[in-house]
Amino acid sequence: MLSLINIEKSYDGQPLLKGVSFTIEENETVCLLGPSGSGKSTLLRIIAGLEAPESGDVLWENVSLAGIPTHKRRFGLMFQDYALFPHRNVAENIAFGLKMQNLPIEEINARVKNALQTIGMTDFAKRKVTELSGGEQQRVALARALAPNPRMLMLDEPLGALDRALREALIQELRRTLHESQIPAIYVTHDQEEAFAIADRLLLLHQGTIIQSGPPHEFFHHPRNEWVARFFGLGNLIDGIVIDQTPLLVETPLGIIHASCDDRNPVVGQHTTLLFRPSQARQNLTVTENRVAGKVLDQVFQGEKFQVSLFINEQLPEFNIILPEPAQIGDIIDVNYVPADVLCLQNGED
């Protein structure tokens, strides 16, 4: 339904978006994920028509939106600070979009009442929005954005201003509402847990381009490159040089490691990064391949299991693994990795 084609935009002379392209399908909730300052909000403003891209185009059902001003696009946008009108009460805020469509007053009243019921705030109709709590403001903002039946909804870090407990409670509610409304949605966040909870599909924005897109679990199992693995905090990332292709052998500070690769074949002599997930460390003493041994520096109880930090050698001062049993600080621990679990990633700038 919505397609972005090669959107470019710079800010203060610095390129911010360097050719962003993606599409959103019917009934799909897409999460645009990226670190702060990666241009996520700017992208939303471009889709909404509040800003113009320097090049590229935004299409809706294959028709360019270039000449269409914001107020005629019929997209909903929910702002990070909710942007509730302070001079209007709760009901008047929700009614705003309906009023702009010049609907008859009876219909507006009925739909506002309906919206208030949906968010469970019927008694709040006449309240000042400035007197609402953060969570209540969030609900009103969502009701206001949904009331005029937008053909697509965009949410800019809608839970960013709330504390953790409230966020976890609201995210389920938000997920249900989005799916029930059957409106395609773009959800912007820098919080990966939020993204996993909400999204049918993730788009990861880095250095001005969509670096990887797909269902959330794909990011987990098959990070596109070292940066993605680092962003999601997938585990120990260790640099090395490819010394053989079949089997894939990499020389690292841990010694020579037998690794596996997703979809490309690194050539001999190439720099690469290996991902060792802490949870995949095995304590199988019979295997001689891919052994990692070190002195216990520290350990943290994580509920059920223990995260243990190991000192391997001067080049590799910290290596994290997860063990079912507690360890003694100062003990030497020796684990192994199955070659299929050691993922060889494209590193940084290649």
Next chain:
Amino acid sequence: MSTKKFLLRKWLGHPVARSLLLWLLPAAFLGYFFYQPLLALFNLVLSGSATSGQGLNLGTLNPSRMIWRPLSFTAGQAGLSTLLTLIIGLPAAWLFTYFTFPGKKFFKTLTTLPFILPTVVVAAGFNTLLGPRGWINLGLMAYFNLTAPPIQFLNTFGAILLAHVFYNTTIIIRVVSNAWSQQNIRLQHAAQVLGASPWRTFIEVTLPQLRPAIFAATFLVFLFNFTSFGVILMLGGPQFATLEVEIYIQALHLLNLPLASVLSILQLLCTLLITVGHNWVSGLGKVSPTSTARRIVPRKPDKLMERLVLFVIITSLTILLVAPLTSLALRSFVKLEPTRGERSEFERGLTLQFYRELAVNRRGDLFFVPPITAARNSFLFAFITIGITLTLGVLVAYAQKNGAILNKILDPLLMLPLGASAITLGLGFIIIFNHPPFSTWRFPILIPVAHSLVALPFIVRNLSPALKNISPSLHNAARALGASPLRVWREVDLPLLAPSFLVSAIFGLTISLGEFGASTFLVRPDYPTLPVAIYRYISQPGALNYGQALAMSTILMVVCAFGIFIIERLQKPEKDIF
């Protein structure tokens, strides 16, 4: 003994007690020099109506002629001036909020200039532009060989309106654009996304939020127009008597003090009403912006239409603001008319004659001092004013910081002089202080006292927030690091307050230098102030008198312009969101 000492210390340690102590001197000053004369005015009116002796019989007084006419004229001209000011000021506020353009900062300073300029300077400026001896009239006369000036500007209603617009546009621009640029841009974006066209967004979202600021600015401009004195006296002439001018005429020319007092009290009630209205509307709809709110960021005008509108606004503002001031400065260096005695043979051209003559007492009159003496007097009064207002201002600022309960009672009493006009002040002074010691002193100490009363509310409004902004934890940190209370004041308060002190001093300087209303009541022939001297010289015939008035006005203008330039420099630049 030691328990008594302990009790005293404990009592002094209480914030309310400390605040009371700090209030002592300012309250005594205000009580003696402001409330005493004010009571005297009331007394005069009440006793006048009771005995009907003193030349005023309120029974025979024709209220419609003596009171209703000046009152309705005052309100009418103030209303019309305010409306015109809004028409000019609001588009300019829009421009300052949304756009950047080359020289914006300088332009902003320029728009602030009128606010600090003395009324006599503004009147002299318009006189040199549009008066009978002004550039335009002399030019037209020379070009068309006319014998009389073709444009009748002085002593017209239009002159009053134009000068008021000149004066007050800056208030509308400042107050409104300040509130406007603090608006959360996301609210406008939200409205647009919800389907509001740009025009509808303005009407439904931007304007309702802006309304309190517009109302507040309107009340303020109305107040200034309502109490305007110098402009009306010098540009409007006698037929346009506002309350202020009527008080002045009744008191100083017709010596009818009781009627002048009645008018004064009426004036005071009106200004109080306007001030209350102003305070009421400026308290409305105050929304504290959230930390995540995005302020409006001014941008370059990119559409042709925008550029065109910008050009028109900037050009008309520049003409309105710059033309009278530059024509004043230029005219003070140019000789266009013969000096008395020269008749027809004289050289037109650049001259420094008017400035050289400032130090000369041509008439050899004992009571007629050369203009340079007036300048010396004015600066002397100004420095005394700065001394008084800074001392009292600091005391009040610390008192306000300490005692929250007392402030509720004392703050309005402190701000009342702002509502009372300078004319009322001057009238009260000549009624109450017409006996020793004040009547026998050669030095007119009452002039800087009156100036201090006019300036004090401004100074307090400047110092008090600056002091409140100093976090108590700074004091605690300095104390914990071993500084004595006095040392804390010297090492923490003083450096942090220094810019506010300087701004206050400049306010005191410019207000005192330009004050005209109260001074007309209080000057002695041998101790004139600059504005009073300018008023005397400009209305006298002869190119030399006119030129000297312009030279003095130009000096005043330059001092004030320099002052506002420093103030603008000291004030913190608006925080950029980047």
